[in-house]
Amino acid sequence: MQNQDDNKKDILGEEEVTQVIHTFYERVQVDEKLGPIFNDVVKIDWPSHLPVMVQFWRTIMFGDGGYQRNPLMAHMKWTSEVRMDEQKFQHWLDLFHSTIDELFSGPNADLMKMRSANMATMLPRRIKEFQNLS
Ligand code: HEM
Secondary structure: EEEEOOOOOOOHHHHHHHHHHHHHHHHHHHHOOOHHHHHHHOOOHHHHHHHHHHHHHHHHHHHOOOOOOHHHHHHHOOOOOOOHHHHHHHHHHHHHHHHHHHHHOHHHHHHHHHEEEEHHHHHHHHHHHHHEEE
8 A cells, every 4th residue: 555656746635635535536437337337327426526525535534524414315316326346346446546546645645545446345245235234
């Protein structure tokens, strides 16, 4: 996980989180697996989705984003239209980690990779649990 690179800055706050999120979702939009989910199925409103994602990441990285919603439910509500399985989450995670690695390096970059890995493992498990209950 450690990927120290002296030429790269670490993620220090809002500015860097915004850069990661905007770069990542630019890539998601043109990704052949993830792009159609957001653009064609969910028809996401990017100008309102991106600030929510920045808030989410500022909250779990620095405690200053004010995000108070429920990410599990945000994904659950699409499970009848989109297959949200481990493979897709792994692909999401690979793209997220490579975006972070290209832009930043340091303890907070590592933390962001770790938190995203935890979420990408937890979300499909919880989704499956919910589906087994219903
Ligand atoms: C297969 C991988 C993933 C897909 C296809 C996906 C898709 C989506 C979609 C379509 C939404 C918008 C839902 C809506 O507004 O109706 C969303 C929201 C969100 N996603 Fe994901 N996601 C994935 C992985 C992740 C991961 C791993 C995380 C966390 C590290 C994450 C965090 C969030 C958050 C915080 C929201 C905003 C929820 C809100 O509106 O409060 N997603 N995602």
